[in-house]
Structures are given as C-alpha cells and as structure tokens.
Amino acid sequence: MTTTEPTTLELDAVVLGAGVAGLYQLHQLREQGLRVRAYDAAGDVGGTWWWNRYPGARFDSEGYIYQYIFDEKLYKDWSWSQKFPGQPEIEQWLHYVTDRLDLRRDIQFGTRITAAHWDDERGRWTVHTDRGDVVDTQFFVSCAGMLSAPVKNIEGTDSFAGELVFTSSYPEQGPDLAGRRVGVVGIGATGIQVIQTIAPEVGHLTVFARTPQYALPMKNPTYGPAEQEWYKNRFDELRSTIPHTFTGFEYDFEHAWADCSPEKRQEILEDIYQDGSLKLWLASFGEIFFVEEISEAVSEFVRTKMRERLRGDQHLIDTLVPVDYGFGTHRVPLENGYLEVYHRENVNLVNVRDNPIARIRPEGIELTDGTVHELDVIILATGFDAGTGALTRIDVRGRDGRSLAEEWGRDIRTTMGLGKHGYPNLLTTAVPLAPSAALCNMTTCLQQQTEWITDAVRDLRAEGKSTIEPTAEGEDAWVAHHEEVASSTLVPRTTSWYLGSNIPGKPRRLLSYIGGVGTYRQKCEEEAAAGYPAFARR
Numbered sequence: 001m002t003t004t005e006p007t008t009l010e011l012d013a014v015v016l017g018a019g020v021a022g023l024y025q026l027h028q029l030r031e032q033g034l035r036v037r038a039y040d041a042a043g044d045v046g047g048t049w050w051w052n053r054y055p056g057a058r059f060d061s062e063g064y065i066y067q068y069i070f071d072e073k074l075y076k077d078w079s080w081s082q083k084f085p086g087q088p089e090i091e092q093w094l095h096y097v098t099d100r101l102d103l104r105r106d107i108q109f110g111t112r113i114t115a116a117h118w119d120d121e122r123g124r125w126t127v128h129t130d131r132g133d134v135v136d137t138q139f140f141v142s143c144a145g146m147l148s149a150p151v152k153n154i155e156g157t158d159s160f161a162g163e164l165v166f167t168s169s170y171p172e173q174g175p176d177l178a179g180r181r182v183g184v185v186g187i188g189a190t191g192i193q194v195i196q197t198i199a200p201e202v203g204h205l206t207v208f209a210r211t212p213q214y215a216l217p218m219k220n221p222t223y224g225p226a227e228q229e230w231y232k233n234r235f236d237e238l239r240s241t242i243p244h245t246f247t248g249f250e251y252d253f254e255h256a257w258a259d260c261s262p263e264k265r266q267e268i269l270e271d272i273y274q275d276g277s278l279k280l281w282l283a284s285f286g287e288i289f290f291v292e293e294i295s296e297a298v299s300e301f302v303r304t305k306m307r308e309r310l311r312g313d314q315h316l317i318d319t320l321v322p323v324d325y326g327f328g329t330h331r332v333p334l335e336n337g338y339l340e341v342y343h344r345e346n347v348n349l350v351n352v353r354d355n356p357i358a359r360i361r362p363e364g365i366e367l368t369d370g371t372v373h374e375l376d377v378i379i380l381a382t383g384f385d386a387g388t389g390a391l392t393r394i395d396v397r398g399r400d401g402r403s404l405a406e407e408w409g410r411d412i413r414t415t416m417g418l419g420k421h422g423y424p425n426l427l428t429t430a431v432p433l434a435p436s437a438a439l440c441n442m443t444t445c446l447q448q449q450t451e452w453i454t455d456a457v458r459d460l461r462a463e464g465k466s467t468i469e470p471t472a473e474g475e476d477a478w479v480a481h482h483e484e485v486a487s488s489t490l491v492p493r494t495t496s497w498y499l500g501s502n503i504p505g506k507p508r509r510l511l512s513y514i515g516g517v518g519t520y521r522q523k524c525e526e527e528a529a530a531g532y533p534a535f536a537r538r
C-alpha cells in the first residue's frame with residue numbers, strides 16, 4: 001500500500017514493522033477481526049532482510065528452520081535452493097509469504113513512526129508518522145526488530161570524497177567495487193560476510209578490525225528436490241521440537257562434559273565442527289556458558305582451528321583470534337573462506353584496537369596516530385543499538401507522559417519482553433529480557449511472541465476488557481529472574497552488543513533472556529493459563 005496524503009485513522013492495532021514478526025502479527029490480529037495496519041520505513045516487506053542487502057548477506061540459521069512453521073502448506077510450498085540461503089532468496093520468500101497471506105493491502109511502506117502517546121482517559125494510543133499520519137489505536141504492537149537501529153559512531157562520514165555506505169541500509173544498487181580501494185570497518189557477523197564476499201572483486205581491501213571474533217566455517221550445500229523433500233518430510237518433527245530447544249533450532253545440547261573422556265570430547269568437538277553450522281555453539285557442551293575451564297577448553301579448540309587457517313601469521317593471529325573472552329559468550333558468526341581472505345595480496349588487515357579510528361576524511365580513514373588509509377569506497381558494518389534502539393528512537397510516552405527512552409536510558413526493564421509497566425496496550429517483540437532480544441533462531445521466537453500477544457488480545461476482548469499493562473510487581477519479579485539466570489552464566493562478564501556495551505552510556509544488562517527458548521515459552525504459556533497475573537487487565 002502506498003499513500004501520498006497524510007491520513008487520520010482509527011484502528012484497533014498499529015503494528016510497527018513489516019519484517020518476520022510484523023507480517024505474522026498483522027496476519028494474526030487481522031484474522032481476529034481487528035482493524036490493523038502495519039507501518040514500515042522500508043520500501044517493501046522484509047525488515048532486516050530488506051535493509052541489510054549488503055554483498056554476502058545470508059542466513060546462518062538453516063533456511064528450513066528459519067521458516068514460519070504455523071502453517072504446513074505455507075511451509076511446504078516454498079523450497080530453498082541452499083541450506084543457508086542468501087538475502088535475495090530470503091527476500092523472495094518474504095514476498096511469497098506476504099502474497100499468500102494477502103498482507104500488502106494493510107501495510108504502509110516508506111513511513112516511519114515517530115511518536116506514540118498513550119491517553120489514559122481514553123485508553124488509546126495516538127501514533128504519529130513522518131508523513132503526517134495521525135492514528136488513533138487501541139493497541140500499539142512493536143515488531144521493530146532487535147537489530148534495526150544502526151550504530152553511527154565515526155565522525156566525518158559526510159566529508160568523505162568517495163562513496164560511503166552502511167551495511168544496515170545498503171542501497172539496492174550498491175557502489176561499484178570492482179578494481180577500487182575499499183575499506184570495511186567492523187568484523188562482526190556482517191563485516192565478515194561482506195569481507196569474504198568482496199575481497200576477490202575489489203582492487204584493494206583494507207579491513208579495520210577491533211574486537212576479534214570466534215568464526216566457524218559454514219558448510220552450505222545446494223538443495224535440489226531430494227534435499228527439499230527430506231526437510232519437508234520432517235515438518236511434523238520440526239514443529240514439535242524447534243519451539244522447545246534451548247535456542248529454537250532443531251538441535252540442542254546433547255553432551256555432558258563430565259561424562260566424556262578427553263579423547264571423546266575432542267572427537268565430539270571435531271565431529272560437530274565438521275557439521276559447518278552453529279551447532280558447535282548451540283548444541284555441543286552446554287557447560288561452555290557456565291564453567292570457565294570448559295569454556296576455555298572449547299575456546300582453545302576453536303582458536304587452534306583459526307590459527308591453523310591463519311598459517312602462523314602472527315599479525316593475523318593477534319588481530320583475529322580472540323583470547324580474552326570465551327567462545328559463545330559473544331554472537332558466533334559463520335563464514336565461508338573468511339580467514340583465508342587475509343592471505344590475499346590485495347587485502348590489508350589494520351588492527352584498530354590500540355590505534356582507533358579517529359575520523360573519516362575526504363581521502364579516507366584517519367587513525368588516532370595520524371595514519372591515513374586512502375580509499376574510494378568505505379563500507380561501515382559497525383553494528384546496532386540492539387533490543388532497545390528501535391523504540392528509544394521513537395517518542396513513546398506511556399501513562400502520565402513517561403518516556404520509554406528516558407526509562408530505558410536509566411534501566412532496561414520489561415515484563416518477559418512482552419510489555420513494560422507504565423505503558424498499557426504497548427505489546428512488544430524482540431525487546432530485552434526475552435530470548436528474541438538476541439539469543440535464538442529469530443523466527444521461532446517471533447512466532448511464539450506474536451502468538452502470545454494475539455492470544456492476550458483475544459482473551460482481553462473476550463472478557464470485555466480493554467487494557468493490559470504489566471504490573472510493577474510482575475516486572476520486578478521478571479527482572480529479578482532474568483538477572484538470576486543471566487548471572488549464573490559467563491555471558492554478563494563480557495562486553496559486546498549482547499550487553500549493550502557497544503553503545504556509550506547504555507545501561508548494562510544482558511539483553512537476551514538466557515533461560516532457554518523452550519523454558520521461556522513455557523513461562524509465557526503459564527502466565528496466560530493463570531489469567532495473566534503479571535499484568536493488570538481492565
């Protein structure tokens with residue numbers, strides 16, 4: 001849907017975002033008979049998969065696990081051409097879903113929600129957009145994504161004389177890279193995909209690397225009819241297992257470190273490593289998240305693999321192999337030939353840990369010691385203000401004019417990641433204190449959260465009530481539970497976007513609930529079955 005004139009509308013629900021969560025949320029609320037419209041700043045559906053169209057963007061969840069599983073026919077009528085498909089195919093899949101569910105007529109693209117204010121007397125939200133729309137709605141449902149507010153932390157970007165792009169808003173017709181001097185800043189999951197993809201094409205590539213990453217090689221076989229039939233025949237099995245595993249994948253932790261001899265452990269690690277998936281992280285030894293010695297042993301296994309591939313080059317090893325945090329306590333990226341890129345003649349790796357980037361200048365990137373790397377194109381893969389950034393960039397005001405940006409700026413609190421005390425009828429997905437804030441196969445978690453929201457709205461209406469809001473006590477209890485679970489793991493001792501440490505001044509808290517996707521689901525189901533005791537419903 002495209003509109004030219006600003007509209008004044010009365011709706012039952014506004015859905016923020018038309019990505020994986022927003023599409024399904026729109027479908028479900030509409031099926032309930034609600035008047036719903038989704039708004040997205042993007043030009044089409046896809047959310048993260050619309051914006052992040054940088055070279056090499058692809059899943060590192062298996063395509064057949066990332067799909068929606070709420071409808072068997074919708075699932076089986078789509079076929080992936082690879083185990084880990086690339087962005088263009090992912091975007092096509094989301095178009096397929098949109099068309100099958102006839103969602104487009106209720107989505108307004110090219111429209112950014114700028115403000116949402118709650119009126120307690122009327123029990124309704126007023127939502128404003130950057131196109132001048134004013135929408136009066138009972139429910140405001142955020143499906144804004146956990147990684148949709150980009151980090152722009154390097155000064156001088158406007159002064160660059162060449163072409164500068166952010167991976168988080170990579171243009172459809174990106175800059176011509178062939179034969180040119182290209183600089184990439186960032187070696188997170190995004191930077192890695194870009195670097196390994198463009199290295200053979202560019203004239204010269206300079207990679208600016210700060211914190212090293214444990215990288216695992218991906219094996220990405222092509223899928224033809226036989227493989228497609230194989231995974232489609234597993235639909236019932238997948239539907240019954242995926243929602244209940246620790247991270248919403250088909251696999252789960254299978255081995256106990258204490259039960260295995262050192263040889264057996266090595267054999268298991270080697271075997272899982274050869275799988276070429278995230279299994280080494282999410283389905284090897286669960287103790288890596290809890291026990292320092294076990295974390296160190298598995299970390300050393302991965303480091304050894306990385307050092308072998310870096311062929312003893314000390315500069316590469318020092319810059320790329322992590323030593324000061326454990327494997328799996330930061331997000332683990334999968335890669336294809338990434339480390340080997342650094343052996344190419346046309347690739348230069350610059351360590352900016354001790355000599356940080358000072359600024360971007362007309363001719364390139366200047367480091368703190370005054371060195372200037374001259375470039376034609378700069379690609380910034382500098383990450384996101386995760387979990388909270390999408391909503392704190394909007395003027396969200398709850399009861400008595402309280403500001404969500406201010407409250408989350410002091411302390412990041414939610415009730416099960418589904419709502420926040422003080423903000424009635426604001427229902428949320430992919431915000432902190434739920435697995436969907438970081439640690440899960442996103443579609444598994446987003447389906448669960450949107451289904452819970454749909455049920456909560458249905459139950460509310462069925463009882464003739466009109467508002468639902470987390471109680472202060474319920475929120476205290478959830479935050480305490482979250483902290484207790486988080487502090488039993490090694491993850492809060494680290495610094496990465498998982499704890500908001502990439503954003504200066506952001507309150508430090510593990511964003512993701514780390515009690516497991518299955519456990520979280522169970523707690524959400526119990527909350528609903530008990531009549532929503534952590535929520536005030538009026």
Ligand code: NAP
Nearest residue numbers: 058059060186187188189190191210211331381382383497
């Ligand atoms: P990220 O993991 O936060 O990485 C950002 C990178 O930019 C880091 O290397 C960071 O260094 C660096 N950086 C930021 N500011 C810098 C500066 N001023 N100077 C030098 N370096 C700077 O972000 P991302 O790579 O976009 O990945 C975010 C998440 O998106 C991933 O963890 C993953 O969950 C998701 N993702 C998924 C896929 C997939 O499924 N296929 C692909 C891409 C991304 P420091 O670490 O030192 O701050």
